[in-house]
Amino acid sequence: MPDLSRIGERDKLKPRPGDEPYWQRLRQGCYVGFRPSRKKVGGTWFARAYNTETKRNSRKRLGDYGTLSGHEIFKQAKLDAEIWAETVESGGERPRTIATxxxxxxxxxxxxxxxxxxxxxxxxxxxxxxxxxxxxxxxxxxxxxxxxxxxxxxxxxxxxxxxxxxxxxxxxxxxxxxxxxxxxxxxxxxxxxxxxxxxxxxxxxRPFKGADRRRELYLDREERKSLLDASDSAANPFIKALCLLPLRPGALASLRVRDFDKRTRSLTIGSDKNGKPRQITTPQSISAFLAEQVDGKASDAPIFARSDGSAWNKDAWKYPIKEAVKAAGLPAATTAYTLRHSVITDLIRARLPILTVAQLSGTSVAMIEKHYGHLVRDDAEEALATLFI
Structure with missing residues (x-):
């Protein structure tokens, strides 16, 4: 059996009867094959694997790897053969509908x-x-x-x-x-x-390193109140919720009436960036605000709706926020995410554990530490200063 990893040995191979490939065993039940071309240098590579369900060998054409050269060709053919064999052994080939x-x-x-x-x-x-x-x-x-x-x-x-x-x-x-x-x-x-x-x-x-900069724009409570006062009646409840909860705007907009339980004051966030539903318990003040928003609405209706009853989205909320920002005389760069950042900053400043803040906001501890860790360090410095004798 030829060693297909050696270029010299492959070049000496002649086409076999019936165009049967030359096979090389990679491991039990897994082979890579090479069929030399009759018209040009090189040839076509194949994979072969034993299917335990059918009790037969399955074969797959891998191609000629025309964009590769030298030893890279065998390395890639070997890798593709092993991947395909694992797919066969784990229950079947990749569905034909997933081709591109x-x-x-x-x-x-x-x-x-x-x-x-x-x-x-x-x-x-x-x-x-x-x-x-x-x-x-x-x-x-x-x-x-x-x-x-x-x-x-x-x-x-x-x-x-x-x-x-x-x-x-x-x-x-x-x-x-x-x-x-x-x-x-x-x-x-x-x-x-x-x-x-x-x-x-x-x-x-691979992502650019150091590209995700820390958000610097922060609005204190008075500035957020000014924003609320300047917002129109339709957008006011949505903007107020952004000022009260450390949620992503999209997650807030996707909330439905059924997601809020008045009895337990619990709010279920089912649609968020991490894809995992989570539940938070709201204090009495925020619970009362949410109760006002869900009163008289159907269970599948948005908690925070636009004037036509539809849910908010990024193309809808940015204009009312932009107009309120201008009317309140706040920095022009203020966005819905500025409010989330400001709320998280206040929670960190209130010395709420980072793990709890991460759970409330639906992000990882690592991300909180990356973007807000400097606040914790500042508080630690102030705490250490109180120890001086």
């Missing part, structure tokens, strides 16, 4: 539906050349090209009253966030490639 990058994204949304991922796929994958790339052919250079296109795409800031778009250069932190859904979708159907090779697709999606 776009298919992988659609399958991901079916398993983990979410507006953020859906938006990224719709804007940057589905109609982009990357969407048509076959998963079996996906290489690092495909995703590097996609990443360049993503970085060069201006980010939408807003639309003015006559519908004209206002854009800005896409920030590195935005690029990092936009790469997350695609990285997750691909990671569910293909394994990472050999490091430092073109097969290492995952390397092209």
């Amino acid at each position: 990058v776009k298919d992988a994204c659609i399958a991901y949304l079916q398993e983990k539906p979410g507006s953020i991922a859906e938006g990224v796929f719709r804007r940057h994958v589905n109609h982009d050349p990357i969407g048509l790339v076959k998963l079996d052919k996906l290489r690092r250079h495909h995703l590097r090209a996609w990443r360049r296109r993503l970085e060069e795409t201006p980010a939408l800031v807003s639309r003015n009253k006559i519908g004209q778009k206002q854009t800005k250069k896409r920030a590195k932190s935005t690029v990092n966030r936009d790469m997350v859904p695609l990285r997750a979708a691909l990671g569910r159907v293909i394994k990472p490639g050999e490091p430092n090779t073109d097969a290492a697709w995952q390397e092209a999606l």
Whole structure:
């Protein structure tokens, strides 16, 4: 049996009767095969695996790896054969419907539906050349090209009253966030490639380091009250809730009447960035405010609704907030997320344990420490100062 990892031995191979490949055993039940071409240098690679359910060998054509050269060809063929064999051994081949990058994204949304991922796929994958790339052919250079296109795409800031778009250069932190859904979708159907090779697709999606800057704009309670006083009646309850709870605006907007239990004063946040439902108990003052919002509404109605009864979304809440910010004379950079940041800052300043703050806000302790750890250090310094004799 020839050693297919040796280029010289492969080059000496002649086509076999019936175009049967030359096989090399990788482990029990797993083989990589090579069929030399009759017309040109090189040939086609195959994988073979034993299927315990059918009691037969299954075979898969891997291709010619025309974009690779030298020893990289065997390394990639070996890796692909092992991955495919593991798929066969664990219950079957990847469904034929998941053939391209776009298919992988659609399958991901079916398993983990979410507006953020859906938006990224719709804007940057589905109609982009990357969407048509076959998963079996996906290489690092495909995703590097996609990443360049993503970085060069201006980010939408807003639309003015006559519908004209206002854009800005896409920030590195935005690029990092936009790469997350695609990285997750691909990671569910293909394994990472050999490091430092073109097969290492995952390397092209590494995030920029140090791009996620700490939020600096903070509104104190008086400034938040001024914002509330300046907001219109339709947006006021939603903005007030942002000032009372450390929730993401999207999670707050998705709350339904059934998510609030008046008897226990508990609020269930079922739709959030981490995808895991959580429950928080509200104090009497906030509970009374929530009770006013749900009074007389159907169980599936939004707790915080717009004037037409529909739920708030980012395209709807930013204009009332922007107008209230201007009317109250607050910094123009103030957004809905500024309120979340301000509430979390106050909770940290009130010396609430970081773990509790993380649980309330639906984020990790690591993220709280990263963005708000300086507040804890400042408090620690003040506490130590009281010990001086």
